[in-house]
Amino acid sequence: MLFNSIDFVVFLPIVFILYWLIPKEKIKLQNLLIVGASYFFYAWWDWRYLGLILLSTFVDYAVGVRLASTKSRSSRKALLWVSLLVNLGLLGFFKYYNFFLENFIASFSFFGAELNASSLNLILPVGISFYTFQTLSYTIDVYKGKLDPTRDFIAFSAFVSFFPQLVAGPIERATQLLPQFYQSRSFDYSKAVDGLRQILWGLFKKIVIADNCAEYANLIFNNSDHYSGSTLVLGALFFSFQIYGDFSGYSDIAIGTARLFGFNLSRNFAFPYFSRDIAEFWRRWHISLSTWFRDYLYIPLGGSRGSIALKLRNTFLIFLVSGFWHGANWTFIIWGALNALYFLPLLLGQRNRKHLDIVGSNGNPIKLKELFKILLTFGLTVLAWVFFRAENLEHAFHYILGIFSASLFSLPEILPKTILLLLALFLVIEWLGREDQFALQQFGLKWNKSLRYALYLSLIAALFWFGGKEQQFIYFQF
Numbered sequence: 001m002l003f004n005s006i007d008f009v010v011f012l013p014i015v016f017i018l019y020w021l022i023p024k025e026k027i028k029l030q031n032l033l034i035v036g037a038s039y040f041f042y043a044w045w046d047w048r049y050l051g052l053i054l055l056s057t058f059v060d061y062a063v064g065v066r067l068a069s070t071k072s073r074s075s076r077k078a079l080l081w082v083s084l085l086v087n088l089g090l091l092g093f094f095k096y097y098n099f100f101l102e103n104f105i106a107s108f109s110f111f112g113a114e115l116n117a118s119s120l121n122l123i124l125p126v127g128i129s130f131y132t133f134q135t136l137s138y139t140i141d142v143y144k145g146k147l148d149p150t151r152d153f154i155a156f157s158a159f160v161s162f163f164p165q166l167v168a169g170p171i172e173r174a175t176q177l178l179p180q181f182y183q184s185r186s187f188d189y190s191k192a193v194d195g196l197r198q199i200l201w202g203l204f205k206k207i208v209i210a211d212n213c214a215e216y217a218n219l220i221f222n223n224s225d226h227y228s229g230s231t232l233v234l235g236a237l238f239f240s241f242q243i244y245g246d247f248s249g250y251s252d253i254a255i256g257t258a259r260l261f262g263f264n265l266s267r268n269f270a271f272p273y274f275s276r277d278i279a280e281f282w283r284r285w286h287i288s289l290s291t292w293f294r295d296y297l298y299i300p301l302g303g304s305r306g307s308i309a310l311k312l313r314n315t316f317l318i319f320l321v322s323g324f325w326h327g328a329n330w331t332f333i334i335w336g337a338l339n340a341l342y343f344l345p346l347l348l349g350q351r352n353r354k355h356l357d358i359v360g361s362n363g364n365p366i367k368l369k370e371l372f373k374i375l376l377t378f379g380l381t382v383l384a385w386v387f388f389r390a391e392n393l394e395h396a397f398h399y400i401l402g403i404f405s406a407s408l409f410s411l412p413e414i415l416p417k418t419i420l421l422l423l424a425l426f427l428v429i430e431w432l433g434r435e436d437q438f439a440l441q442q443f444g445l446k447w448n449k450s451l452r453y454a455l456y457l458s459l460i461a462a463l464f465w466f467g468g469k470e471q472q473f474i475y476f477q478f
Contacts, residue, residue, distance in 0.1 A: 001044040002472060003253045004206055011041065016260055024184045031158045031181050034261070038163035042127070045167075049125040052090060057160045059086045060135040064142045064149035064156075076143060083139040087132045094124055096328045127167030129325060133292055135160055138174035140296060147175050155181040164257040168250045168475040170268040170288035177265070185262035194441065195259030197456075201440040202252025204459050207467040209426055210245030212419050213238040214471065220414065221389055224399050229408030232399060234415070239389045240382045241423060244273065246474045247286070252438055271434045273381070274359055276373035278342040279352040281381060289325070293318050304347065315347055316340045326388070331396055335387040342380055358435055422466070 001007050015037045022030050043050055063083045070076050138159075141147040150156050159178045165171075220227055220235030227235070251268035258265045272284035282290050294303075298318045302310050316337065323336020346352040359374065360366040383400070390396035433439030444455045 001041050003250065003257075004203060004467075004471070007044065011037075012257065012260075019261055020187050024186050027182070027184060028152075028154055030185065031154045034158045034163070034181075035154060035161060038158070038161035038166060041163040042161070042166060045126050046123070052125055052128065053131060053161055056087055056090070056131065056135045057157050059083060060139050060160075061150070061153055061156050063139050065151060067139075067142050068149040080139060080143045083136065087136050091128055091132045094128060130169050130171055131160055131166060133171050133289075134174075137171075137292065137296070138178065141174055147178075150178065152182070162258070162263075164254040164261075164263075165265055168247070168254070168473055169286075170251060170254065170266045171292055172266060172288070173292075177263070180263050188262065191262070192260050195256040197440050198252045198256030198259070198438050200256075200456065200459055201438055202249040202254075202256060203463055205245040205249030205252065205426075206473070208422060208462050210242045210249060210474075211471050212422065212466055213242040213245065216414060216416055216419065217242050217389070221399070224395070224402060227402070227413055228410045229403045229405045230410050231412040231414055232403045233408070234412050236382050236386050236389075236399075236403070238419075240273075240378075240385050241426075243385065243388070243474055244269075245426075250473050250475065255438075267437060271430055271439075273378055274374055274431065274434055275377050276355045276359060276370055277346055277351070277377055278339065278380065279346045280355040281377055282339070282343070283356075289322070293322055297321065304352075308348065311347060312344070315343060319343065330393050331387045331390050334393065334396070335384055338384045338387065342384070361435055 001011060015033070019030060019033055019037075022033065024030075039050055039053075042053065060083055063079050066079050067076055070079065138147070138156075142149045155178065158181050159172075159174065162172075162177070217235055217238040220231060221239065224232060224235070248269035255265045255267070266288050268286060268288050270284040270287065272281050275281035275284055298314055301314045301317065303314060304311055319336040319340035320333060321336070323332040323334070323339075326332045326335075343352065346354075359370055386399050386403075387393075387396045390399055429443060430439045433441060433443050436442050444452045447455070
C-alpha cells in the first residue's frame with residue numbers, strides 16, 4: 001500500500017479511529033491492532049511475503065529469549081550467528097542471488113570457461129532491507145547487553161512490522177522504538193497536528209517535487225545520447241531532487257503517521273543539500289542507515305582509530321557496503337566508492353567533524369565561503385547520483401562524458417519553467433525551516449489563522465494540481 005494512494009487515505013483514518021477507541025490501559029490490545037493493521041498494510045502489496053516478516057520475527061524473538069537464559073559465551077555467539085544467518089541469508093538470497101550468479105559466470109567466461117546456470121525469477125520483497133536491519137539491531141543489542149530481551153511477543157511483532165516505517169524506514173533501533181510499545185499512550189492533540197503537518201509536507205515533497213522531477217529525469221536519462229551536456233546536467237539535478245523529495249518525503253509521512261498513534265520515530269533527513277562537506281552530508285542523509293553502519297560495522301572494525309591503512313580500509317568498506325545495500329548492481333558499488341573518495345581528504349585531514357552545527361543558524365547570515373562549500377558539496381553529490389540512477393556502468397560513464405562535452409555551454413533542450421519555479425519555492429521553504437525537524441514544523445505558525453490555513457490549503461491544492469499518476473517510492477526497490 002502506497003502512502004500516496006487512495007487506499008491509504010481510506011486505511012489510515014479507519015486504523016486511527018479503531019486504535020484510539022481502545023482504552024489506554026489496554027496496551028496489548030493497541031499493539032495487537034497495530035500488528036494486524038501492519039500485516040494488512042504489507043499484504044496489500046503481496047500477502048505471500050508476510051511469511052518472511054513472520055520468520056524474522058519468530059527467529060529474533062526466540063534468539064532474544066534464549067540469550068536471556070544463556071551465560072556461555074560460545075552459546076551466545078552461536079545464537080547471534082543464527083540470527084545473522086537467517087536474516088542476512090534471506091536478504092542475500094532475494095536481493096543478491098542473481099547478481100552473484102551472473103558475476104560468477106562472467107568471471108569464468110573471462111578465462112574462456114563456460115558455465116551453465118540459470119538465474120531465478122525472484123521478486124524482491126518490499127522493505128526486506130529495512131526490517132532485516134531493524135530486527136538485527138534487537139538481537140545485536142541484546143547480545144551486547146545494551147537491551148533486555150522482551151517476552152512480549154505482540155509488542156515485539158509490532159516493533160518489527162510497524163506499518164508507518166515498515167517498507168522504507170527509518171530503520172529503528174530496538175532500544176529506541178521497542179520500549180514505546182510497553183508504555184501507555186494517550187491521544188495528544190498537539191502531537192497529532194504536528195504529525196499532520198509533517199505528513200502534508202512529506203506528500204508535497206513526494207507528489208509535487210519528486211514525481212514531477214522524475215518525469216524529466218527519466219526522459220533525459222533514458223535518452224541521454226540525444227541531449228546536450230547542459231540538458232544532462234539538468235537531468236542529474238532533477239534526479240537529485242527526485243530522490244531527495246521521494247525518500248525524505250516518505251520518511252516525513254512515516255514519522256508524521258507514527259505521531260498520530262503516539263510514537264516517536266527517529267529523524268531520517270536533516271536538510272542534507274545544505275551540507276558544507278560530504279561528511280556533513282552523510283550525517284544528514286538517510287541518518288538511520290548511516291548510524292546503523294557506523295554503530296554495527298564501522299566502530300566494531302576500529303572506526304577512525306589506528307593506522308592510516310586501517311582508517312582507509314574501514315572508510316571504503318563502510319561506503320562500499322552502503323552502496324551494495326542499495327542494490328545488486330555495480331553502479332551502486334561505484335556510487336559508494338565515489339563517496340568514499342570524497343570523504344577521504346576530510347578523514348585524513350581530521351576535518352570530517354568540522355561542520356556539526358546548522359549553517360547560518362541562530363539568525364546568523366550565511367557566509368560566502370559557506371555558500372561556496374554548499375554548492376561544491378551539492379555538485380559532487382549530483383555527480384555521484386548519476387551512478388545511482390544509471391542503468392549500468394556503461395550508461396553512467398557515457399552520461400558523465402556527455403556532461404563534460406562542448407555542449408555543456410549550450411542552452412538546454414528541455415527547460416520546464418514551472419518545475420524550476422516549484423524547486424525554487426521548495427528550497428526557500430526548506431532553507432527557512434532548516435533549524436527544525438522538518439521544514440513545515442514552524443513555518444507559518446506565527447501567521448494569523450487565515451493566512452496559515454491558506455498555506456495548508458495551497459499545499460493540498462498543489463497535490464491535486466501537480467499530482468499525476470500514482471508513483472511508487474524509489475526506496476521500495478531497496
